[in-house]
Amino acid sequence: MTETRAVITETTGRRWWRRSKSTSSLTWRKALTRDWRLYTFLVLPLVFLLIFRYIPMVGNIIAFRRFRPGGSILGDEWVGFYYFEAFINNAQFWQVFWNTVILGTITLLICFPLPIVLALMLNELRSRRFKRIVQTISYLPHFMSIVIVAGLVLQLTSLTGTINQIIDAFGGDAIPFMQRPEWFRTIYVSSEAWQTVGWGTILYLAALTTIDDQLYEAARIDGANRWQQTWHITLPGIRPTMMVLLILNIGSFMAVGFEKVLLLQNPLIYSTADVISTYLYRVGIQSAQFSYATAIGLFEAVIGLTLVLGANFISRRLVGTSLW
The missing domain is CATH 1.10.3720.10 (MetI-like)
Known part of the structure; x- marks a missing residue:
């Protein structure tokens, strides 16, 4: 009896999770379709953040690589924590x-x-x-x-x-x-x-x-x-x-x-x-x-x-x- 109740509870929980997931997905799509004009105002700020905030974070790799002007934009050779030790000392x-x-x-x-x-x-x-x-x-x-x-x-x-x-x-x-x-x-x-x-x-x-x-x-x-x-x-x-x-x-x-x-x-x-x-x-x-x-x-x-x-x-x- 206990095992049967456990199986029923687990099955009910899975159904509820699937139903809530589909409902939230439907609600999100409905809101996007209804208010798409408002969401278009987010395009430029997101593009700005992507170009000037997130993509430049890739350049942090040269903190661990030796960068030489004219060479690779991501550095020429791996130096590890050499530059960190340099400024710490x-x-x-x-x-x-x-x-x-x-x-x-x-x-x-x-x-x-x-x-x-x-x-x-x-x-x-x-x-x-x-x-x-x-x-x-x-x-x-x-x-x-x-x-x-x-x-x-x-x-x-x-x-x-x-x-x-x-x-x-x-x-x-x-x-x-x-x-x-x-x-x-x-x-x-x-x-x-x-x-x-x-x-x-x-x-x-x-x-x-x-x-x-x-x-x-x-x-x-x-x-x-x-x-x-x-x-x-x-x-x-x-x-x-x-x-x-x-x-x-x-x-x-x-x-x-x-x-x-x-x-x-x-x-x-x-x-x-x-x-x-x-x-x-x-x-x-x-x-x-x-x-x-x-x-x-x-x-x-x-x-x-x-x-x-x-x-x-x-x-x-x-x-x-x-x-x-």
């Missing part, structure tokens, strides 16, 4: 590596919470007109070219720039900011915060609109002040958005802004301003050491992937929110 690489870690950490600690703070402040404004003016002004730096932003920073911090003019007006001595390594991180993070804080509030303001107003009414009835309402209602309400953006920011932790760093740095401040991306540019493009640069880039990508997976796992276990 290179003191200059570890200098730029720790520069990247320090600059990325400072940028994450300062530039990640600022949009949250600004979004909470904007959410407390009662004047819609003033709120729109503040949002417009804070959004504008995002639309400026990196070249323009770097030019403004260099002009402001030059010996005859606005900052030194203010210092001179108070009786101080002019400071050559862009010639002293200790000032680079402060200047970079300040310009990054100015450029990104306004644009980063968009998602948080959108998340704030999804919070039920009845929760605030109940909190006010219970005697909660504005700070208590923010701490117990607003912040938990936007926590999923915060965690998703935090995971994405951690994923780009090692990819510190290449363009801005390259435009702001000079040989006098390489000790703090030289990061992995600019080091790769000099080694890979200017010095034509393509295999060596590919090995470093692959190492950086592996670290980024590990950080994303780790942050996603911790977020899912502790908060219950994750990318997947």
Whole structure:
């Protein structure tokens, strides 16, 4: 009797799996036939990702093969981990590596919470007109070219720039900011915060609109002040958005802004301003050491992937929110 029940259960399970598989396949085909015009919008993004993101990954093979200009595009001979050992034993690489870690950490600690703070402040404004003016002004730096932003920073911090003019007006001595390594991180993070804080509030303001107003009414009835309402209602309400953006920011932790760093740095401040991306540019493009640069880039990508997976796992276990 038990064996008969087991056979019946197994047969029923197989039939259910086949039926559900055919039903899902039919549903997918029906949706594709009905909404094919919408699905056509995915063609160009998928082609873009295929050409510029996935196919170039094949080139990572030259991190393990010796590439010579004019030879095979996939390298001429197998060298194994030779290039990995080369940069691991290179003191200059570890200098730029720790520069990247320090600059990325400072940028994450300062530039990640600022949009949250600004979004909470904007959410407390009662004047819609003033709120729109503040949002417009804070959004504008995002639309400026990196070249323009770097030019403004260099002009402001030059010996005859606005900052030194203010210092001179108070009786101080002019400071050559862009010639002293200790000032680079402060200047970079300040310009990054100015450029990104306004644009980063968009998602948080959108998340704030999804919070039920009845929760605030109940909190006010219970005697909660504005700070208590923010701490117990607003912040938990936007926590999923915060965690998703935090995971994405951690994923780009090692990819510190290449363009801005390259435009702001000079040989006098390489000790703090030289990061992995600019080091790769000099080694890979200017010095034509393509295999060596590919090995470093692959190492950086592996670290980024590990950080994303780790942050996603911790977020899912502790908060219950994750990318997947």
